[in-house]
Amino acid sequence: MDYSSIIGFSKDHRTETFVMYVQMDIKTYLSFVGDKFDEFSIQRKKESHKGYARLKNDIKDGALLPPITLALKPELVKKYIPFLRAEPQNVDQLNGIFQVSESVYILDGLQRTHIMKDLSEEGYDFKQNQKLLLEFWFEEDMGNLIYRLIVLNSGQKPMSMRHQVELLFLTMQDKLKKDIPGLIMYNERESKARDNASMFPFDRIVTGYQSFLNQSPEINKGKLISDKLDTGKVITDVDMVILEGYNEYTAYLTKYLAIDVQSYRVYEKFSSFSGAKNWLADENVVNSFFAAIGILADEPVFKKRIDLALLNLTELLTNSKIGDDPFALKDYDLIRQGFNPKQFNIGFISRKTIMNCFLEYFKGEGLLSFKKCWSLAKTS
Incomplete structure (x- = not known):
């Protein structure tokens, strides 16, 4: 037969x-x-x-x-x-x-x-x-x-936006593993949950990069996928050589990981804000943080302020004890509770507020407390 x-x-x-x-x-x-x-x-x-x-x-x-x-x-x-x-x-x-x-x-x-x-x-x-x-x-x-x-994704259950983003930036993931050894990335397929510092869903690293480039935390994943498919290719090794802002982004991402390590330690048992230890891995926070840097980093005077602010933030967290609230998340929580869903898109206003807080912190070289920065962000 x-x-x-x-x-x-x-x-x-x-x-x-x-x-x-x-x-x-x-x-x-x-x-x-x-x-x-x-x-x-x-x-x-x-x-x-x-x-x-x-x-x-x-x-x-x-x-x-x-x-x-x-x-x-x-x-x-x-x-x-x-x-x-x-x-x-x-x-x-x-x-x-x-x-x-x-x-x-x-x-x-x-x-x-x-x-x-x-x-x-x-x-x-x-x-x-x-x-x-x-x-x-x-x-x-x-x-x-x-x-x-x-x-080919035309089956009974569509491929998620997250999975498509991961596929389109697959080579970027391989390069990041080499460039930032401490970064632990996981994909949707792996069904992992973050249980340690420096762990991030890979699509979050991609949207952080896009937020940095676009100077905005508002990322349309559908458009991101469509734009890449229109070019008929994923990011290849050749593309990585000329990928806009990649080296600058990874330099800031490396510092972000060091901050995350200390933040995870300080907030690991913090009960006054849900998910506090993973706050820096939240998509809204990742996008807002890197959007704020993207807005300011083009100007030499602000670039120096960002670098000083990140040094001061690392020192602040390193000197904080377990249970402290250096990011003043309780203050942010009060602001967040005041968002009116009938008046605002909650995701949009959350990202805007977080970005404005980081903008104030960076502009002030990290000398302003986050409590003060949240207060300024609320009114800006």
Whole structure:
């Protein structure tokens, strides 16, 4: 019996990526993708969704599934390019791909694969001749694969904005790990919660960077994603060389981490403000802090004041005892409680107030207390 067969070829002329179409029975497919098919770092985690229960029954009934899109692992692509370029394509050599399990990433069809895997482990025998249509992409550039993954996101449960931001700035994450060794970043897929200082969701580092560049804490993630997709690529290594303001941002981010370490210590058992120890990891705070720096840092006189303020803030926190309130969060909480949701968008007015507080602190070289800065921020 023919368990898999190559039925056609195509090419994405935008990226010059070769594509191969294959029919394969489900049992062979599950053996081919292996047990670690969900460990592709840029993929979503396994989802739980009521639509998948219906899909599970459809598969048991023998439904023809939409095509599953696979990408040969980039390090294996080069070997097969000559066979794809040949006229006609060298099918015998290309069939060798199916002899190597766990040689592909799943770009589209991860949840369907989970369901089929579950059925197989439950002992279900798939219907005879129940086959899948597979689309194989031969692409060495991870950026093109990420772009394709986002474009393909048309399943029953949309990919979150957070995940898309993480994918589009994936190379930036790798560079940050090298440039700031103490920074611990985690992605949506990892389902982690912050349980120590210097830990931040990666998308928060990205929006902080955008706030720094735009000199505003108001970040439209949808527009950010759209703008990157319009360029047809993610941030690549070449882009990082000329990435606007990256070195300046990471210099301030390094100082922010040192401040966060002391803040976490001081506020770890602080009960008068919910989430006080993680305040500096809050998205509103991250964006507002870096927006304030972005506004002032272009002017040499203010740049010096920012540097002095950050030194003074680090010293203030280092000298603070556990249970102290150096950020005057109780004062901010009182201001926050006075926000009228009928009059303001609470997120917007919160970010504006926090940014104004940091602006006052930076302009004053860190000599004004945060209690005073909150008071000034409230009226500005």
